[in-house]
Amino acid sequence: MERTKQASVADRFIERWSPRSFDSKFEISDRKLKAIFEAARWTPSCFNIQPWRFIYTKSQDEENFEKFSNLLLPMNKVWAENASALGFIICRKVNDDGEKNFYSQFDTGAAWMSMTMQAREFNLYTHAMGGIKKDEVYDHFKIDQSEYTVICGFALGKRADKKELPEKLQKREEKNDRKELKDIMFENQFK
Numbered sequence: 001m002e003r004t005k006q007a008s009v010a011d012r013f014i015e016r017w018s019p020r021s022f023d024s025k026f027e028i029s030d031r032k033l034k035a036i037f038e039a040a041r042w043t044p045s046c047f048n049i050q051p052w053r054f055i056y057t058k059s060q061d062e063e064n065f066e067k068f069s070n071l072l073l074p075m076n077k078v079w080a081e082n083a084s085a086l087g088f089i090i091c092r093k094v095n096d097d098g099e100k101n102f103y104s105q106f107d108t109g110a111a112w113m114s115m116t117m118q119a120r121e122f123n124l125y126t127h128a129m130g131g132i133k134k135d136e137v138y139d140h141f142k143i144d145q146s147e148y149t150v151i152c153g154f155a156l157g158k159r160a161d162k163k164e165l166p167e168k169l170q171k172r173e174e175k176n177d178r179k180e181l182k183d184i185m186f187e188n189q190f191k
């Protein structure tokens, strides 16, 4: 579907979306990866705690790439294994004093959006995936659950024609819509 603006917003916000069809031949450079995580590094966070952490692997590293893709649920693995990088987004849920950081997931989500928008600067796309084998991710990377939360996985790469996808997914390979602006912005009162 064609996305239509309800206000004058920069095109980059409307044009970002989460494709499933990725070009398996495209190899991402370390320079681009660094820039993408550098964008995340400058995200604002409560008390500047910076709770976001990213684990990633590149498709060139076949052995690790296969390990990462095996940590995705099959519904995601089927398309995400054509991406150029796969990763997991983790947030540190406690502060140095051991207190829960209420804002950690909020801040980590903001960092994800910064990554995404920097990827777009390179004409690359990201796709977040809640559909991961969470318990296995904690085990595989030896992540301490009392300190960190695994939020989701992500795929990053160059878009390919939707014909590359299994037929069932081809039908879903298009931009979706949003709620009306009036349903999310409230002046002076809630609803």
Ligand SMILES: Cc1cc2nc3c(=O)[nH]c(=O)nc-3n(C[C@H](O)[C@H](O)[C@H](O)COP(=O)(O)O)c2cc1C
Binding pocket: 016, 017, 018, 019, 076, 127, 128, 129, 130, 131, 132, 152, 175, 176
């Ligand atoms: C935290 C999170 C988890 C998601 N999990 C999945 C997933 O497991 N599989 C999938 O295909 N898409 C997943 N998505 C993508 C969303 O479905 C997508 O962002 C949403 O439909 C809006 O579409 P757009 O990103 O194309 O604009 C996820 C997105 C987020 C932010």
